[in-house]
Amino acid sequence: MTVNTLQTYLVNVLGCKVNQYDAQQIEQLLERYGLEKAEQSDDADVIVVHTCGVTAAAAQKSRQTIRKMQRNNPLAHVFVTGCAATTELTDVGQDPVFRVPAGADWIQRLDEQLSALAMPEQHGIKGIETDTFTISRFGDHTRAFLKVQDGCDIGCSFCSIPQLRKEPRDKAIEDAVKEATALTEAGYREIVVTGVSVGLYGRGRGSSLAEMLRHLVEVPNMGRIRLSSLHPGELTDELLEVWSSHKNIMPHLHLSLQSGSNAVLHAMRRGYTAEEYYDAVERARAALDNPAFTTDVIVGFPGETDTYFDESYDFCKKVGFSQMHVFTYSPRPKTMAAKMGHQVNGALAMQRSEKLRELGETMAVDYHRQFLDAEVDVLVERVQDGIATGYTPHYIPATFACAEENRNQVTPIRVAEATASGISGINSL
Template structure:
């Protein structure tokens, strides 16, 4: 009876609740644009939306649990809304969550088409608006609420790290065609976005199946008239090819910052993780990038307490991180992800030991960040302004350092030049030099 009543009255408003990574943030923009194509408008009060989409994350067991909690919360507090669950955790892990009716659209190559099919079953103002769409060619023209726009050019992964569930959830790798990426980046540039972050589940795989490459894609993006900054989200060290570095180093539009995923500086642990590279190969990639780029910033992720990590393995990883000198270090204490190989491994590390190791590595990361920030004292740096409040502008430099400066005229999305005068753990500050 409830469905029949809902179908008699046209739905009018929507809300999107997104959890997780940059890829999910991009997906949420696709969802919003699709809902608006169906004639819905964003609800001024999220709790009063007729349609609520929960775009879930399943990368860790904790993320999947948070997704379940969010679904239950949406249903409990918004009993009249039509709740639709999408994303990485919208699979069998959530089949028992929530009361019917809940539509579920798991991640995969055709997830947006399947979402459109679900929307067609509801009382939409423009029913059928999504027919004929394709997920990888459905481009966006805005990134609501952000100064910098994420642009997903790749989805899926088959690398097979032993701790990761994403290949099971996101499925096989696939790319956005170069012409579609150029069209999308052009639209975002024309909409006023001064920085576009090129992202994907494993963006370095771009072009593997088509004979293209990430370098070729970046070459086309950098040639877009009026393009501002281009930033890459994350790469594996083996994906940092000479061709890519040549394109990168020759374009002022591509930022000298790279999130180069490490996970461990111990070869024994890297092998157990099935990462596909050694610490020496990682160090070589960093050296080649430093030779090609202007004082590049390297940010990374490290997992501490992976099964089999002995004291010696941790010390090896700690020393390796110190030798590389990252500008930012994201430290994660390992927790088993059900349905992964690592969750079944012997020699699981005691939680208290893993926590102490994580604290040590985080302290090292803080010192490295401060050291890197200090390199820019006395130098002029460009800052893309993300916000201005109480006479103080905040934003990011080309090297992805948070920056602040006092101003009376700066506006959001402008690029200002400041002379850095102070460096702290959280970033740099200075005076507008123009």
């Protein structure tokens, strides 16, 4: 009997920057087996759904995506990878043919399962570790993510990621530099340094995120460098010194807050107080050029009273975030918070979330307005119908009229309008 050789693949990715990076590793692994990328799921012989499980909504979306892929293409080999590739996804209907949960060796396990299929070639990554399997492209983007760290052991009471991603582990500096060099040579104008808890980089090994940055800024023709989410305790003086010394490290900090109430922060096991968080903000403002602060806030955490919510609301207003991601608390399996008493009524939590989102929009407008009539640089990510979209150094979405050839170029604009969603202006060239 003749075995039909598989020819095409499709990767469907959900979730964070780390997952977006992982998806690039998956694509390049599949292409080592000789597969070509399909335009849609109906045409794919191999489908990988790289899932997210950080919230109940994310896990549900992962389930829906898996069902859709199976329904659209019942003959495809479906792989489920990522943070939700656990027993949480047992109710997806037709069980996935392959399941590869997150962890230190997840891509090796995926490689082993792929090698058992009838592939055009057998050039997998046997013998190559996950963190040394570097990427050389990041799709049709102007910004490329560079994962230098994975795993977490901070132990927040609401978070299941330490169970899923396991213990912290780092990419060697020489491997990160090699990867950043390849991405820069491929034409990417911004490198986003990311990880599950990127500020833990180098802990216990005599290194640090600051040391990593010192090497990355030396990469020839390196454009912008941007850092992903930091824990406030990871914003060290050493890191701020390196940051302030290199203008191509963007003045934008995603500094996770989760709550502005000390009582709730303690219950969350975040490891800092609101006062310590604010001290980190003030140290960053003193060191950097009018930095933008974006953040995550959880509303409706178990035990959050009206008073605690008001404390959190007032604290967010005091900081003056340029953007807030507001999440209504949802219990995650096997976490301490899921077992806590005094769970907040869902309707009340939604009301509080809406109130905080409205504050977020007001703060965004206030932050964006300070750039009115100023000239700012925008890295153009796409141009459609003569309108460019991209981001400023402070991570403000920007739009303006320009030609197609401006794509992937840093272009100065004069800011003419500011709204909660971003700015618009006129090309200054």
